[in-house]
Amino acid sequence: MLKGLGGLGGLGDMAKIMKQAQEMQTKMAEMQENLSAITVEGVSGAGLVKATATAKGELVGLDIDPSIFNADDKEVVEDLILAAIKDAQSRAQEKSQEELAKLTEGMGLPPGMKLPF
Numbered sequence: 503m504l505k506g507l508g509g510l511g512g513l514g515d516m517a518k519i520m521k522q523a524q525e526m527q528t529k530m531a532e533m534q535e536n537l538s539a540i541t542v543e544g545v546s547g548a549g550l551v552k553a554t555a556t557a558k559g560e561l562v563g564l565d566i567d568p569s570i571f572n573a574d575d576k577e578v579v580e581d582l583i584l585a586a587i588k589d590a591q592s593r594a595q596e597k598s599q600e601e602l603a604k605l606t607e608g609m610g611l612p613p614g615m616k617l618p619f
Contacts, residue, residue, distance in 0.1 A: 544586045552564070
């Protein structure tokens with residue numbers, strides 16, 4: 503009766519897959535929590551503007567060298583701030599991907615497969 507399903511071995515495989523999925527879910531939750539504690543720094547203007555973000559991409563700090571404050575350079579300062587924030591966000595995304603790669607190592611996922619599904 504169960505021959506078409508590969509006998510009971512198929513059920514054992516399903517239980518194994520479900521257990522792995524639960525473990526992955528737990529690890530993903532832990533990783534998301536850890537990403538909040540990891541910070542990266544984006545820099546622009548040769549270090550005159552620095553933006554700090556969590557690996558989740560949340561901006562948590564901004565440092566502006568006082569030497570760039572000049573009313574005539576308002577647009578330049580705005581551009582430097584924006585560039586530093588974008589750099590921090592980019593680095594946060596890279597760090598997040600690195601952490602995810604560590605988590606999924608050895609799982610046998612196809613190359614380029616992104617998690618969470």
